[in-house]
Amino acid sequence: MKKLVLTLFVSFSCLTLFAQSETPKYSYEDLEPSNTHKRVEQFATQFLSNYHYQKFQVDDSLSSHVFDNFLSDVDRSHSYFTKNDIEEFEQYRYSLDDALLTGDLELPFLVYNRFRKIYRDRFAFIEEYLSKPFNFESDETYNANRRELDWAASQEELDEEWSKILLGQALSMKLSGSSDSSIAKTLQKRYERYESRVAKWRAEDVFQTYMNAFTEAIDPHTSYMIPSTAAQFNIDMSQSLEGIGAQLRNEGDYVMIVDIIPGGPLFKTQLANKDDYILGVAQGDDGEFQDIIGWLTDDAVKLIRGKKGTVVRLLLKAKEAPASSEPREVRIVREKIKLEEAVAEGEVMEIEEDGKTYKIGLIDIPMFYRDFDGARRGADFQSTTKDVKRFLEDFQNEGIDGVIVDLRNNGGGSLTEAIDLTGLFIPEGPVVQRKTGRGRIDVENDRDPSVTYDGPLLILQNRYSASASEIFAGAIQDYNRGLIVGEQSFGKGTVQQLVNLDQFLLSPKVASNKRPGTTGLEERERYGQLKLTTEKFYRITGNSTQRKGVIPDIAFPSPWVSTESGESSRPTALPYDEIRSSDFEDQKVVTDRLREKLRSSFDKRLEGSEEMMTLKKEIEIYKEQKDQDEFSLNYEERLKEKEEDEGNRTAIKKLRKTKTGDDHSDDLYLNEAGKVLTDLIRMS
Template sequence: MNHIARIESESVGQFNTKKRQFRRFSHSLQRIFTIKPAEHMRKAPSLLPVAAILALLSATPSPAPAETNYGSIAMNVARMLEGHHYSQQSFDSSMSQRVLDGYLNLLDFNRIYFTQEDVDKFKANYAETLHNYIVTSNSIDPAFEIYDIYRERVQERIDFVAKTLKETKFDYASTDVVTIKRDKLPWPANKAEADKLWLNLIEADLLSERLSDITKEEARVKKAEEKKAKAEKDLAEGKKADEKPAKEAKEATPEKEETPAERVAKRYERLIEQIDENEKEDIANFFLSCIANAYDPHTEYMSPQETDNFRIQMNHSLVGIGALLQSSEDNLAEIHGIVVGGPADKQGELKLKDKILAVAQGEKGEYVDIKYMKLNKIVEMIRGKDGTVVRLKVISADEPDINKEIAIIRGEVELKEKLANAELIVTPPLNGRTKKLGWIHLSSFYADMEGGTVSCSADVERLLRRLMAEKIEGLIIDLRGDGGGSLEEAIKLTGLFIPKGPVVQSKDYRGNIQWRDSENDRPVYEGPLLVLTDKASASASEIFAAALQDYRRAVIVGEKSSFGKGTVQTIIPVDRFMNSGLGMFSLNKPRAGHLKVTIQKFYRIAGGSTQLRGVVPDIIIPSLRDVMEIGEDALPHALPYDTIPPRTFTYATKVPLPFKELETRVKSRLTVNPEFQYITEDTLRLKERIDKNSVSLNEKERLSEIRENKARIETRKEARKERVQKLADAKTEPFTNFRLNLDNVDAPGLTEESKFSEEDTTGMRLAAKEDEEDEDIAADDKKLLPFGIEPFKLESLYILSDLIDLDGNSPKTANTSEIKKPAGS
């Protein structure tokens, strides 16, 4: 199994990056028709999304592609899939159907642009012959043909929207509903049926904007009333009035508000602009991805840029200028963040909120205008080799009337936000005494893809040894949201906590079974241990959690199960197969990309697979995601679950961990904890919404629902205030948190969490968020939770405290002669 280099990093949804990016803009008009997990979970968004890192990549600027033969690339990809994929399935007519279905779903996931007439023609032409175009004719012309028709249909819909917005008046008193998810419904039969569907879609989008305006105005009025009441109270108590709000209100110049119709029209206009930005290479990239995904969800075609992004994810470092960009409202690339200590930061001239107008290579290269250019194209223009110069022409944020030119020497940039970090938590008296607990956050199993020194297991060990030096009594490894990464790192990390022995098994398509052992003679840490998982914990996370569970080494706490990805991928450059005499003379090899292909399945040492089923926690905590379609079993073409014989290994403890007693204590707390009662109530509401799968077009009904929801939130807010006040009145001791990262892990003192800035966490100075009020609300909400700790985290600390107390009288280590095979899988 030495050739297994890594398991890819995955996230909720598990669709490849290009699919997520494509759907993001193609569905931008359907915000009210999509149930988004983020709306129901308090989870901080990433401050450094890989897809948004611009001017940071390490490769040489890619030349403008020659006439690349995408059909030849597709033929090679198909042949590579036949020869390397675990299923060993031929690329035949059955694959033609899968590829076509995947491509149509990629372009029109919610089935609102194509008509059934279109789809019937596509299937008649290509459902059983697409493989012949690819393998025999070295052609992907059908992909371009279908895309052209897709583009026509989108333009027709946009024209229809413009006409409808101009000519149709909606009264929003309808009894009709709109289906939220249409991916299982048929396409509209023809243009007339599409028009009927789109009348409802337009009305729903307009209604959404109207409701947004109404609720914003209600919030504004309420805030003004609260300020007035406070001012009157202060006046009555003889306090000096706060002149700042009045001064700000007087100085503020209100911008002209766009109408709902104007906002809807603008979004549709932007949609077609984004579609038109896709070049031939982009369209080919979409289609090549569908070819790969036809084999299983984790087999992907990766363009050169996606390969760079994958390397960045794994290495957490790159060569560039150290600037994070995002699109501004006027379609310019705006500086959203600057990496502290990076090339741009050291050069000093580039500022947050500066907007880039043009980019030039070297000290004398011509400037290229980048306005309206796709962000990923700007990436390719700004990235380059270490030590080379890139010049930017920017609009200064401080002086908008002045354009300035900035030359920056590219260099290595470390991305710190996703690196392992830790907390030392001193509890109030739990079960009679205070405790020191360690908490390690690991967002991915990162490693240097080129064999360098980047290693998540080494980073975790540094943090762990510091926590042990601080005399922690128990430890939590937080793998929530950790989509995986390097298999080698998963094995090394497991070795920090178990005696020497097997960690994971694997099987290839021939049925050959291999296993990997931990090389550590003894664990680094042998104390009480919890591992936290959720539905987004996948791949390497599942290997780690499953091994510790099988060894009786840790209590796994989390949602109903982890993601369920039990497959191993390797990355192969497509151009490796272009030297095999297959007639690739016209192919631009540097643009050929890579194939990430599933080559094996992995298995627990107890014999069962994590494929589809994931890792089921020992202690299950209720979650909204319990009713969502998240996980391997929700993805098309997922490989099946199976088992292999277990390995022989030594338990870490003589007796099983005290699961029953822990579960009894957890249940007794959850039944009286209002926060988990709220989760249960919200889960039932969410399930009802998902099952209903529709939204009303009646304004009164929708407004009533919104106000009912706001009232529920306010009621909970008041209840939380009362609970927090009771804790304060009882003079309950707080939890004390200290933060550790790889910068301060060896420092002599400890840094309290309150003194740990966002810059300390991310290694980046970020531009202020546009809506600071939302940030204030989030901060206030945290203050209304007991001890300011979110419910899952607080309950995990209680469970660890219970484990420490129950573990006090348990035998710590199994006799080395006591060899066990856990029952079951």
């Protein structure tokens, strides 16, 4: 099934991924850029300045952003370079704009080559430290958020910090039940992998990292991929491999989940989220966990993939989770990713409230899918709208009292389906506006005057509801057709396009360079791909979904805020703005007065619910822990903190979505959404 994807794109600022060698060895030769790198740098800079949605200046301000981004990519934790190194690099801060236009790559290769030499000495320090017993009775503390700290003044100061870093890592493993000997062995292997990783850097890796420091300064969804990364990306997007159904990339020392493929095994567990770190991998139900911190993504993928029907277990930890929190274990049965299984599901729930039983139709939409080939052929094709329409008709035959559309974790999909789905609940009219970088505005309309369902409607969303799902929820809210509850959505209001640079720069080498027995095509240079932002979405009211997303009419208690986990958490995300409103007919089903009555009822129920009050208390503790940077290096103190933490997460765990057809008793948000809908039914 083919589809127009408007899902969350993520910048590929990771290194190219290679299998690790058995005996890591340093290459002392400095890496140097090729003429191809210089040519691509110049072309990409000009191309982005001409065709990116946001017209930006290649000037000193951009140069400074690129400089900071690149140093952060190389030494995110401020654990290798000293102030002397940074002062030497500072001479380039305001000259990178000229370098981008002329193909000059002096700074990135200077920084990377310096890093390689520094790491050789640091690895020797680490080996010596790990050869000695750990002091778990230390009265020292360490700062877990080193990227906010100043650069060390000397190598001696860094040595002291590294002693704390290593002891902190060892302490975390001891708190998880590992023995001292096992800890030392695991850390030794971890840093040997780091050494192997540094040793295998190529000029292409340096170039890709630098180019993404540049694209990140423009906007977080614009990126550059060298040819090998672009090829792997296209394989991942084909979704034809057996495994867990996730796209992964390196972020610092971790392998991170970039995207979860709807219909895949990991998606079906509903126990993982985008931006989760994978800390360990175990084979089968009884296998021991293999620590993969410091692994390259390619190596981690080889461990995670396996034969269909076999079990793999992952240790996951949310990117924004408190440093002291324990990872969660997720059991997955490997199977072929079947996109056709990522379809809407419907069921009828019964909710008892104030002595009355309500029949509620629940529709879970994991993504907005459409078989475009089938639609073009005029065949009976699969689509979100057709499936949901069938559910709605079945629900009405069963005499349901109201409908919940669950958009949690829906990262987007077909724009056409978001428009057509809106049309099931409203008469014809505008659904979304699109604006190009040149200022042209197109209004996308639902042209079907029929309405499939006109009864009480509630949309449940969370922070991972994005793109096309925000278009649908925003339209329902703007028409005052239904009630939006849950968390503020992600806020991705931009559209990206992939551009193959080979189309512009590719040319065959002369025939005399052709190898015997080849066609000559193998001899061509490859230049990679650019992904760039070309449009923005606007609601029919003229408000952008960018950064703000869709703000719920009734916000449920949540541990997360948009400035930490949504689009607005990304410093270079395109700004929120507004354009002129479309002409549309307000449905006046959910009025401002009705919203206030519903909020008042929700607030009263919140105060009287022991479970919801427990949740609010846990959220306060969670936020305090998340903001904590300083941690004790004493085992007894940390053990006490851990035991207290484990008793403070019972309600927060119930914020995870349960699959349609399962027991929903542990799905706190869905249960509360059902109660709000019963209020809406009564008050309407």
